[in-house]
Amino acid sequence: MQKSNIFIISGPSGAGEDSIINGLKELFPIERVITTTTRGMRLGEDQGNPYYFISEKEFKGDIDKGNFAEYAQQYNENLYGVTKTELERVQKSGKIGIWKIEYKGVMSVKKIYPEIVAIFVNAESLEILENRIRQRDNASDEYIKERMEYTKEWLKHKDIYDYEVVNEEGKLDEAIKKVADIIKARV
Structure with a gap:
């Protein structure tokens, strides 16, 4: 196992x-795996809490580069995904x-x-x-x-x-x- x-x-x-x-x-x-999204930041949110916020252009560029472990477009048309770098960060956190x-x-x-x-x-x-x-x-x-x-x-x-x-x-x-x-x- x-x-x-x-x-x-x-x-x-x-x-x-x-x-x-x-x-x-x-x-x-606990170390939370933080999702990256193209949705706009809301009041009380900041970078990394609860998401990493990036532009759609940047997100699609990261898709093209193979930077995401997984991603999806949600019903609200925003993109959500977790980068391989984010998983590495959490794996190394101990x-x-x-x-x-x-x-x-x-x-x-x-x-x-x-x-x-x-x-x-x-x-x-x-x-x-x-x-x-x-x-x-x-x-x-x-x-x-x-x-x-x-x-x-x-x-x-x-x-x-x-x-x-x-x-x-x-x-x-x-x-x-x-x-x-x-x-x-x-x-």
Whole structure:
């Protein structure tokens, strides 16, 4: 089993990836893998928090040079990706690298970096995922429908992950412990 200090935490909307990541911060020295984006910087954000912000021209130039480990154009037309340099920075940090990406990114990354451990976070059912999104986002029915369709597509690709952790309703601490145990076994 190859050792890695970078762990992908990935799951559909409502699965609880952010809650698990926040719990892991209490247990490990965490170094977040920072995504690069073409979207504009918002109030309260700065370079490297929560993204590296660059122009579309610069981003496309980096694509042409092969500088990205993975990238994608999102529904909002902005480009998002993680550079190979960013992964090297996190690997050299000596900390546990946490990288939150969606399944399409996992597919790309595992081809180039098979040693990076991908953990799929899920809930017990689609109904629970939907309820969590409704409670958290106060979202429209149309938004919920879109998220659930995307979730169904995501679930078709569970086999690309190294591990699956079910974040059961009311048992977040157990899910955090399961992910922490995976990390301890793989570093």
